[in-house]
Amino acid sequence: xxxxxxxxxxxxxxxxxxxxxxxxxxxxxxxxxxxxxxxxxxxxxxxxxxxxxxxxxxxxxxxxxxxxxxxxxxxxxxxxxxxxxxxxxxxxxxxxxxxxxxxxxxxxxxxxxxxxxxxxxxxxxxxxxxxxxxxxxxxxxxxxxxxxxxxxxxxxxxxxxxxxxxxxxxxxxxxxxxxxxxxxxxxxxxxxxxxxxxxxxxxxxxxxxxxxxxxxxxxxxxxxxxxxxxxxxxxxxxxxxxxxxxxxxxxxxxxxxxxxxxxxxxxxxxxxxxxxxxxxxxxxxxxxxxxxx
Numbered sequence: 001x002x003x004x005x006x007x008x009x010x011x012x013x014x015x016x017x018x019x020x021x022x023x024x025x026x027x028x029x030x031x032x033x034x035x036x037x038x039x040x041x042x043x044x045x046x047x048x049x050x051x052x053x054x055x056x057x058x059x060x061x062x063x064x065x066x067x068x069x070x071x072x073x074x075x076x077x078x079x080x081x082x083x084x085x086x087x088x089x090x091x092x093x094x095x096x097x098x099x100x101x102x103x104x105x106x107x108x109x110x111x112x113x114x115x116x117x118x119x120x121x122x123x124x125x126x127x128x129x130x131x132x133x134x135x136x137x138x139x140x141x142x143x144x145x146x147x148x149x150x151x152x153x154x155x156x157x158x159x160x161x162x163x164x165x166x167x168x169x170x171x172x173x174x175x176x177x178x179x180x181x182x183x184x185x186x187x188x189x190x191x192x193x194x195x196x197x198x199x200x201x202x203x204x205x206x207x208x209x210x211x212x213x214x215x216x217x218x219x220x221x222x223x224x225x226x227x228x229x230x231x232x233x234x235x236x237x238x239x240x241x242x243x244x245x246x247x248x249x250x251x252x253x254x255x256x257x258x259x260x261x262x263x264x265x266x267x268x269x270x271x272x273x274x275x276x277x278x279x280x281x282x283x284x285x286x287x288x289x290x291x292x293x
Contacts, residue, residue, distance in 0.1 A: 004090065012085040013099055016068055017061035023270055025060045027183065030276025031176045032056055032153030034226075034283060035169065038233055039161040042287025048160050051114065052153060055107050062103035063129040063149070069096045070133035078194040100130075117159040125152040140206045143188070147180030148173070168229050175225035182218035182250075183272040185211060186257055189265040212257055219250040226279060235286045242282015246275045 004012065018024055032052050036044040072086040072093065085091040104126055111122055128149035135142040151173045158169040181203055188195070188204035189211060195202050207214040223243060230239045249271065256268040 009091075012090050013095075016065050016085045016091055016096060016099065017103070018064045019061070023273060024064065025057050026273045027180075027276065028060045028150050028153065029053065029056045030273075030280055031151050031172065031179075032157055033280050035154040035157035035172060036161065037280070037283050037287060038168070038172070038229070039158040042284070042291060044161055048114070048157075051110050052157060052160070055110050056153060058103045058107040058110070059125070059129055062100045062107070063132065065096050065100040065103070066130050067133040069093055069100070074198050074200060078191060078198070080191060080194075114160045115163055117163060117165075118156055121152070121156045121159055121165075125149075125156060128152055136200050136202065138201065140201055141181065141203045142201060143181045143184040143203045144177055146184055147177030150180055151176030168232055171225055171232075172229050175222050175229065178218040178225065179222040179272075179275070182215045182222065183269050183275075185215050185218070186253070186265050186269040186272075189257065189260060190262045190269070212254070212260070215257060216250070216254055219253075223247055223250075230283065230286075234290075235283065236290075237286075238289050239282045239286035242278050242280075242285070245278040245282070249275050249278060
């Protein structure tokens, strides 16, 4: 264990929380924002939105810490992760667990002003975030579990604003599962050679030579389910235009991953931020247009 100054230790904690890599927070935030705008019919409470935005950052950070704790004996064997703080032994496992617990506690305190159903749903949300890293040992497609964990802000958002979780919320959660399988398979395609060596299970390995087809199929199902959710809640042409932009971005991703080039696959993964943003923009603008008519 290295001897670090206070500022150096804080820097390592920041790396452990992936503060320098916001893509995970954004992929967790977009579906949460979709839900808040739908549940709030285009005018969600700003306080609730603020609570969920901050909570998303904190829980994603806690999830990253737990992920690195779970993978501390594997990350050193993977080219992309070998220099992470735990793998490089710049942070102790005890420090990591305390940091994750602290982040989860602050997240819990944040939602205390919300209703009982939202607080109750936070229990499975924390369990999903904490257990996901361990699913890579036994699930053939752990990315599906990730999709549930990353999408649990959807039922929580509906619960916070409506006091209930309607069917459309669960459809949106399923859509997020397919989206997560798509983008995290792109991510897994980057690490596939290393994951095969160390015995980690991923969708990229499970899908094998059908990985690209699986990604595109999951994208298509995502669009279909989100499209149904939008039309079911009365959205119109502007929402569909946002969905069309997202579809165009997904087609662009095909051009990046079709040859399975590792840097291009990683680029496609990062680019999913624009998919989530396009869908959100379509929903927001459609609600705005409806409000002025």
